[in-house]
Amino acid sequence: MSTIADVAARAGVSKATASRALSGGGYVSAPTREKVRAAASELSYVAHSSATSLATGRSLSVGVIMPALDRWFFAELLAGIQAGLLASGQDLVLYGIRERTAERAQLFEEVLPRRRLDGIIAVGIQPSARELERLIRVESPLVSIGAYSEGTSAVSIDDAGAARIATEHLIDLGHRDIAFLGGTADAATHAFGDERRLAGYRQAMMAAGLAAFVRHADGEPTMPGGYEAAVRMLGDRQSRPTALVAVCDEAAIGAVVGARRLGLSVPAELSIVGIDDHEHAEMFALTTVRQQPRAQGLAAVEVLRRRMDAPDAAPERQVLPSELVVRASTAAPR
Amino acid sequence: MSTIADVAARAGVSKATASRALSGGGYVSAPTREKVRAAASELSYVAHSSATSLATGRSLSVGVIMPALDRWFFAELLAGIQAGLLASGQDLVLYGIRERTAERAQLFEEVLPRRRLDGIIAVGIQPSARELERLIRVESPLVSIGAYSEGTSAVSIDDAGAARIATEHLIDLGHRDIAFLGGTADAATHAFGDERRLAGYRQAMMAAGLAAFVRHADGEPTMPGGYEAAVRMLGDRQSRPTALVAVCDEAAIGAVVGARRLGLSVPAELSIVGIDDHEHAEMFALTTVRQQPRAQGLAAVEVLRRRMDAPDAAPERQVLPSELVVRASTAAPR
């Protein structure tokens, strides 16, 4: 591989001039710039990022901490972040992290500081004070997605609000016996705003004077989780609700499948509303409250960039809007 | 942030000794090593990766090129790669790449060479000769997953074989009118061994003397894609096959849902077999041919590590086994 010294020599200028010609800053005459560019391209010169990074102090890369990759929300989010970073020329360094504390400590104590990352996007993770302190030491601005921390910048939707919208839609249709599906109390499943959604459902029920009907079926926020929870809850003809608010679309779709399996017709006998607007929602004609993880990823990159430019600005909190998408999984009760 | 000079000063030794004490190589007495370690930990010293990388020539990171993130196979693969790299202390730099050639050229010409990555894992991408040449220049060993290139190391399953296994299972059950579902000819959907699977189905049909029944319904390798293709193909009572081989489980599940929608009972009236053993296969009682993307990701990391140690060794080709998993979506035709 050729270095900038080779390029400079070939163009007949100094290293300093070559550097200026290629990476922008300072005075370079147009002909000189052209000469250097030509030389660089003839040698197929590409600057060594470690050298650049060492000299400038910026690493041109952003760390992304993800608790999972195999769920729609996270995959979409990652795609959004990826697209945003691509546009700004930053590389994406991916750190998977199960809630295993040893790994997590290692990540914050060593791995992240080592890289001197230009920024960090933490998904669904509440960094502790000590962890934040480590990051501040290396001056990596942080933006979290979906976490509701006080002192740090964050992007999310209003989870409680989304669940309220979903619940109110059912109430408006005339339902009273509305149950909440999914949203396990188990933190190990990286409850991603799940409690907030449950809380939003409760609020809407209370506000409508339906406190007596409040109940929920635990389950993983996945399709099989929703399926099982639905089958469990709908099994008894007597006690079964007329409508379900699911913690997310995957669970909702599981519930749709489960209801069919039980011979219940959706929406005639059971209304189901989800939260997400998952790519499969259309196929199952699912009424849902849309959130756009890709947009959240892009927004996080935007916020991060602003923080990189102005590290001392006050933390920025961005709440993206939620919108009801009515399809054919909800109807008035008979 | 403190540097190794600070650590050395605090421990009362030279930079050289401090470096040796912390990163292994060379002679250091036990007490000195302890002193240095203590100093490092007191200063919460973490080596600057760019400096290390510049000095050693190794970047401690591996690039991963992914055509998509929102499909089960890719997400699982990425999780496997991630786990493998975590174990070997390498960072994962993620590059998403749609088949837009401008971006792709940029990636191979500039982005990857700039990083001086220790290795590259390319998923479902056939690097061109010129692209490989660029990588060889920067001495990044490459392992591809799912691509069937000649000169490079690769990990994959035997796609044709998997489809043959699926088809033969149906033939063994007594089916004759077996169609193939999905596997669009459209390269834009990153046909991931799809043609090979179609070919495997054909081979099995031919071998069983069922050439007359060979046919397939185009469709995206997704759940909605499989749903649509199935509805299209199963619409006509007269011409409909008694069994389907789906290009992947997502399509197969879509077909299961579509069949139910049409009032066809699976497996009594229609047998369906997929390829993947998707996490939802269990829920839909789907008979399928298992492939394990996580294992493929881990295997790719393994192969890559070997290539990093011995860059001049002959390219290594690893084909992971496929195995039939019989559930309840297949049965003898009536």
Place this chain on the structure above:
DNA sequence: CCGCGCGGTGGGAGCGCTCCCATAGCCTAA
């Protein structure tokens, strides 16, 4: 005519690390 500002260029220090090489003490074998 001189001084000054400004466009343009080069020299070289320095980013933080590793690793080669020199040095030094000490123990063992001839």
Place this chain on the structure above:
DNA sequence: TTAGGCTATGGGAGCGCTCCCACCGCGCGG
């Protein structure tokens, strides 16, 4: 006794880049 090897340490060059600063020539205003 002394050469030689072996452990332990330090000095400092060098990885490839950027950027500060010095320098230079030229045009222009006083």
